[in-house]
Ligand code: DX5
């Protein structure tokens with residue numbers, strides 16, 4: 019089983035405390051900062067602005083995990099400071115130039131993931147699967163934090179893992195994004211996920227600190243490895 023990683027959803031931080039929240043994530047040794055970019059067209063929401071995201075880079079050395087939910091990813095991507103070791107996820111839906119997105123991400127030294135909405139078939143990835151570094155399985159319809167898991171996406175996690183393995187791509191990842199709560203993270207691990215986006219369902223909750231949330235999530239993921 020591939021080693022797990024946690025990617026903190028930066029749209030879920032308290033923006034009045036941005037610097038201190040990033041410092042807490044640094045101390046918790048989070049694996050990635052998940053950067054949701056939305057254009058108000060691909061999804062009916064707007065965030066995170068490139069100036070703010072690029073400014074975040076001065077506060078951490080942890081890699082960024084960009085998730086572009088935009089209609090024109092190839093024009094939007096160059097606004098962001100994409101670096102060696104980052105992840106770039108681009109949706110397969112409505113993207114006529116996916117291979118061009120891939121070339122851009124690779125040229126920046128980033129890993130390239132293809133993202134799929136809950137209602138999208140994995141068969142659409144087939145033409146690029148040999149070139150990608152992972153699949154992002156959206157476990158809610160993208161756009162907003164705080165939604166409920168779309169249950170049939172669990173089996174899609176396994177199908178994504180099987181698709182990668184069938185092409186000999188054992189090192190590639192299956193990332194899950196949306197309602198990754200502690201019990202869901204445990205389940206998603208069993209179904210074959212290895213990168214977990216931590217949002218309002220886990221790490222960013224009023225009842226406990228970011229450090230405690232990260233710890234609880236890591237424990238839940240581990241639980242998914244040991245349970246039957
Ligand atoms: C949606 C986002 C979210 C979110 C995750 O496009 O990527 O899924 O940050 O947070 P929760 O845990 O609220 O679903």
Ligand code: ZN
Pocket residue numbers: 052053054085195215
């Ligand atoms: Zn996301």
